Amino acid sequence: MGPVLAGFLQLLALIGALALAYIPLGTYMARVYSTDKHWRVERWIYRGIGADPDTEMRWPAYLRGVLAFSAAGVLFLYLLQRLQGVLPGSLGFKAIDPDQAFNTAVSFVTNTNWQSYYGEQAMGHVVQTAGLAVQNFVSAAVGIAVAVALVRGFARSRTGELGNFWSDMVRGVTRILLPGAFVAAVVLVACGAIQNFSGIHEVGQFMGGAQQWNGGAVASQEAIKELGTNGGGYFNANSAHPFENPTPFTNLFEIFLLLVIPFALTRTFGLMVGSVKQGYAILATMASIWVGFTALMMWTEFAHHGPALQLAGGAMEGKEVRFGVGSSSIFAVSTTLTSTGAVDSFHSSFTGLGGGITMLGMMLGEIAPGGTGSGLYGMLIMAVIAVFIAGLMVGRTPEYLGKKIGTREIKLAACYILITPALVLVFAGIAMALPTPAHSMTNSGAHGFSEILYAYTSAANNNGSAFAGLNADTQWFNTTLGLAMVLGRFVPMVFVLALAGSLAEQKPVPETAGTLRTEKPLFTGLLVGAILIITGLTYFPALALGPLAEGLAS
Secondary structure, three states, X not given: OOHHHHHHHHHHHHHHHHHHHHHHHHHHHHHHOOOOOOOHHHHHHHHHHOOOOOOOOXXXXXXXXXXXXXXXXXXXXXXXXXXXXXXXXXXXOOXXXXXXXXXXXXXXXXXXXXXXXXXXXXXXXXXXXXXXXXXXXXXXXXXXXHHHHHHHHHHXXXXXXXXXXXXXXXXXXXXXXXXXXXXXXXXXXXXXXXXXXXXXXXXXXXXXXXXXXEOOOHXXXXXXXXXXXXXXXXXOOHHHOOOOOOOHHHHHHHHHHHHHHHHHHHHHHHHHHXXXXXXXXXXXXXXXXXXXXXXXXXXXXXXXXXXXXXXXXXXXXXXXXXXXXXXXXXXXXXXXXXXXXXXXEOHHHOOXXXXXXXXXXXXOOOOOOXXXXXXXXXXXXXXXXXXXXXXXXXXXXXXXXXXXXXXXHHHHHHHHHHHHHHHHHHHHHHHXXXXXXXXXXXXXXXXXXXXXXXXXXXXXXXXXXOOOOEOOOOHHHHHHHHHHHHHHHHHHHHHHHHHHHHHHHOOOOOOOOOOOOOOOHHHHHHHHHHHHHHHHHHHHHHHHHOHHHHHHHO
């Protein structure tokens, strides 16, 4: 079997698995966020944190819950890293430096999981399990909670209440992420991923010296890092490491994990607003972009330029032989079109255009299908923009799901789509203008610029993957990338929740003959076009200086 056919068959198998999980998982999540019953363990949690899960919140109160919980998470994780040297199970590793501890704390709390350290050489068992793994669960649950609050804004009328943040967050962990991660971890262990708390030990000789590895609860963390679209790996090689991702089957299984919740949330959305067709329209938009990007990536990476690539069957530099070009391409597109950031190959070693595709996927706003929760609310914001554009073309007040998109709503949506590009381009521009940050680049020219552009794109979009070659463990990058993560995560949430509150206060607008049918293929095409055009107009100059220049020169 040729590598191209193998890649195509893996893509078909992945689509089939996602299709089988779509209806049951999406329906189950809709029930989770619609019921008023609480499990006993959930009541214990509410009692422990002093929260009343039955109190409805307006958007400012919901936002305060999100920010307070996340701030507490940053503080706890920062202190855990700073105290690592005196904690049990530290494996002899010292405390993390202040700037790196700040960067790592905000990275995991914001669901970014950017890592400027070697995991197997810096973090002990306590920090990995009690710190990083816990944030993998709760940061993903926060994203789903905010998405559900926006969906309630569309579903409810004449009320500003969006539900209860504490209830939504806890249910996301106990009813969705924990059970799913448990099953996934069992599968990974059965397929060869390690799961232990062993210390550092020698595993063989490498280039004349002893090779040392430490064990860890790798399979369980791998499961939630993919299921929660987190991405931070136990080892520096991330999902290219055989302890995390041992076989071609586990590679495809991990891609399935990072896509299944974001795609299934579109059905949850359709059920909660009372129209599954609306969910299918959003699903079709996400799927069209994902399939299109995957096909484009496979084409760029399988293109044969020269005898070496012809013999290898594609651009094999930076890719694991056990996965090949096809599977690595699917993984790269899926991890950058979601907010996962896990990698099974080095994106810096992709072809020039291939590296540009990974960057463009993040620049779309991580919405196809995006992160757990963040993908759905980002796509719904783009739907609001698309409806507004359609209204301008026909001279009619735009409406979406029975709600008018007025001045306040469109301003909030516009602020949402502007904040992340501003962070990426301003920080990248400053880094290129100053002398010190440029010293961190391994390469010069277009590829060197791509390293810095990729870093800020990844941070501001809460992705976390990196263009290998940039030394990000400096005070400048630890600080500025940390700020980009915080602002890129929580400032958009302010606009999302404010929009949700504004929509929930409206009364429904009756559908008329002139109402735009947002469940039809025409609207899906309009939405895809709006996403690509807005992203292209925003980022094309930067892409032209980096991956496009490199790709056209090769």
